[in-house]
Amino acid sequence: MAQLGNIENLIAARELLTSSLEKSKHLASAIDKTGRKLEEINQRLPSLEAAIKTLASKCSLSEIGRHIDPTVGPAAAVLNVFDAVHMLEESLSADPCSNLFRYLSIVKQLEEALKFLTDNCGLVIRWLEDAVRFLEGNAVVDDDRYLLNLNKCLRILEELRVTEEHSLLSGGCLCAAYGKLESEFRRILMENSFPLPMASSSVSVGEQACIASLPFPVPVIQKLQAIIEKLTTSNRxxxxxxxxxxxxxxxxxxTLQALDLDYREISLSEFDSVQSVEGYIDQWCKHLEFAVKHVFELEYKLCENVFEKxxxxxxxxxxxxxxxxxxxHDFIKFGNTITKGKKDAIKLLKLLDIFAALNKLRLDFNRLFGGKACVEIQTRTRDLIKKVVNGASExxxxxxxxxELQRQSAPPSDGSVPRLLSFVTDYCNLLLHDNYRPILAQVLEIHRSWDHAKFEEELLSHEVHDIIKAIELNLETWAKTYEDTTLSYLFLMNNHWYLYKNLKGTKLGDLMGDSWLQGHEQYMEYYATLYLRESWGKLPAMLSEEGLILFPGGRAIDHDLVKKRLEVFMDAFDGMYKKQCSWAVSDKSLRGKACQLVVQIIVPAYQKFLQTYMPWVQQEASPSRNTKYSAERLKNMVCSLFQPKLGMYGSNTCTNMMGNINNAAINQLSSTPAAA
Known part of the structure; x- marks a missing residue:
């Protein structure tokens, strides 16, 4: 080469080379052999330098040249490698998607060739610089061909030494190749990523069988791993x-958007109580389970497969x-929002639902998010569990x-069963049911352990027992607030029967015991007797036959007295009926029994009175004035009593209570809002 510009000749020569993979392999072998040759020359350098110094004073220039020529040879080999680099660059102009592994092989060869240039150019430059200094120091003037050749080689080698560095810069051959590999990595990911298919939307998420989507096929995983391995060694x-x-x-x-998860963004100011969002909480429990067991489980396996190396x-x-x-984190955020809501009874049940959902996924959480990389997830989850446990326990x-605080409120004006009673008993039954009791016991145990206190199962039973005792005392207090004593008897009859009938055979009834249940049955009968005696029981005496017959053994009747007693009876009946037609007996069977007892008390006496004195009364000019009601009409009127007002009463079973329980019942058992 006459000058540095002759490098263009090398580029032209490159175009004569073929781009086949076989020749690339031969080239790699040649590079390896040249490297060993350079290493041998490097080992000979100390003796060569010593020889040059000795020959400087003794030998002719031609003799020195024989020692320098072997150094120029490796420099020419480096230039040959540069030719190979250009050939490899041309091979990398293709898209990796056509043959990824061949592309990766060429990238590797290019990296090795460029590294060879970087490493060996420096080595050859040092040798040639020593030779140049020797020649220049001896002021050789009669033959400068060695010096010219050496300087030209040095300039070329200086350019070649930074080839690898330039290739990694923007626009460089390696940088472009890595960029193509990154694009191919994304393409493969996108091509194999799709939302999980769902079962029919009519089936709840917790029950549907999500079509199992396996991690990527093995060939796809292998491609991704190969790209990752190459880019990892390139610090990308x-x-x-x-x-x-x-x-x-x-x-x-x-995948998750198909579940309609907008409710997770709800704020504390957007709902009055947990009851207004309890449907969302139920959805949250199912959706969280789906996300963990299907979506995140899949991502866990896929990450492990793709990046395992x-x-x-x-x-x-x-x-x-x-x-x-x-x-x-949006799931956890929603749970935190619920824990900040107003403290009421329904909130306890929903907090237990949240705890149950998290506890059900505990092993999955520990396995999926147990590593150091998931510390933030662990912290947020523990914080949510702590808030749930504290809130539920409080x-x-x-x-x-x-x-007890509801004791100051007024009882139902119609003497029926207060909604608070039905709510509390159904509520306690829920707490004692197998669906909630183990969860509640676990929550209470955890809470007490944080205070270094021991939890025993009896504590839960004792607290429920105290709740029922408190509501019993409420009933006694409320009964005393009625101005009408008869209505207070009806109220107590209603509620003692409710406690007996509705709790018999339930978890709460078993907790309170048979003697407690039988006591309420007896109290019901006792107050029913008092009610009948102090109300309808007084009416038959108004139809007494005493004094109606004017003469002993005679048939003469005191007509005015008969009419008077009928009038008094009718007025008393009308007054009693008018007053009690607004009263209610909640239980249908008890209502029928009460009506039947009233009928038995007044109808036979009224019917007998009419049968005895009706013939005489019918002789009057206006008989209907004294026989306002027939015995049958009287019976029908009595049987129409005590009907609950439409929409006010009904069965507050456990199922109904957890569905659309009346807000008033919830508000009766609420506390102050929890601190935000």
Whole structure:
């Protein structure tokens, strides 16, 4: 080469080379052999330098040249490698998708060739610089061909030494190749990422069988792993992770969006009580289970498969990012919002539902999010559990106090069963049911353990027992507030029967005991007797036959007295009926029994009175004036009594209570809002 510009000749020569893979392999072998040759020359350098110094004073220039020529040879070999680099660059102009593994092989060869240039150019430059200094120091003037050749080689080698560095810059051959590999990585991900298919929307998420979507096929995994391995050695792993997280988190979000999760964004100011969002809480429990067991489980396996060769710390960190960006924190945020709501009885049940959902997924959470990379998820989840446990425990231990606070309220004006009583008994039955009792016991045990106190199952039973005792005392207090004593008897009859009938054979009834239940049955009969005696029981005496017959053994009748007694009876009946037609007996069987007892008390006496004195009364000019009602009409009127007002009464069973329980019942057993 006459000058540095002759490098263009090398580029032209490059075009004569073929781009086949076989020749590339031969080239790689040649590079390896040349490297060994350069290493041998490097080992000979100390003796060569010593020889040059000795020959400087003794030998002719031609003799020195024989020692320098072997150094120029390796420089020419380096230039040959540069030719190979250009050939490899041309091979990389194709798209990696056509043959990814061949493309990766060429990239590897290019990296090795460029590294060879970088490493060996420096070595050859040092040799040639020593030779140049020697020649220049001896002022050789009669033959300068060696010096000219050496200087030209040095200039070329200086350019070649930075080839690898330039290739990694923007626009460089390696930089472009890595960019294509990153694009191929994204393409493969996008091509194989799709939302999980759902079962019919008519089936609840918790019950539907999500079509199992296996991780990517093995060939796809192998391609992704190969790209990751290559880009990892090129310090571009973070770019792979960033693309992976972006694609897979968007895919996971697309799956979850099909569940309509907008409720997770609800704020504390957007609902009055937990009851108004209890449907959302039920959905949250099912959706969280689906997200963890299907969506996040899949992402966990996929991260492990794709990034397994670069270490668990990497793929666990990648999985943590995918999970967070997919919306796990939105689930936790919704749970936190619920814990801040007003403390009421329904909230306790919903907090237990939330705890049950989290506890059901405890093993899954520990397995999926147990690594160091998921510390933030662990912290937020523990914080939610702590709030749920504290909130549920506080509400439970305050229930009996809240029942006592309702003692100052007024009882039902119609003497029926207060909604608070039906609510509290159904509520306690729920707490004692197998669906809630184990969860509540676990929550209370955890809460007491935080205070270093021991929890025993009896504590739960004792607290429920105290709640029922509190509501019993409420009933006694409310009964005393009625101005009409008869109505207070009806009220107590209603409620003692309710406690006996509705709790018999239930968890709460078993807790309170048979003697307690039988006591309420006896109290019902006792107050029923008092009610009848103090109300309808007084009417038959008004139809007494005493004094109606004027003469002993005679047939003469005191007509005025007969009419008077009928009038008094009718007035008393009308007054009693008018007053009690607004009273209610909630239980249908008790209502029928009460009506029948009233009929038995007054109808036979009224019918007998009419049968005895009706013939005489019918002789009057206006008989209807004294026989306002027939015996049958009287019976029908009595049987129409005590009907609950439409929409006010009904069965508050456990199922109904947890569905659309009246707001008034909830408000009767509520506390002050919890601190936000």
């Amino acid at each position: 792993l973070e770019k792979c992770i960033s693309m992976y997280v972006e694609v897979r988190s968007l895919n996971a979000r697309a 670069v270490g668990s710390d990497v793929w666990m960190g990648c999985f943590a990012k995918v999970t967070v960006q997919s919306g796990l 509400i439970f231990w305050e229930l009996s106090v809240q029942v």
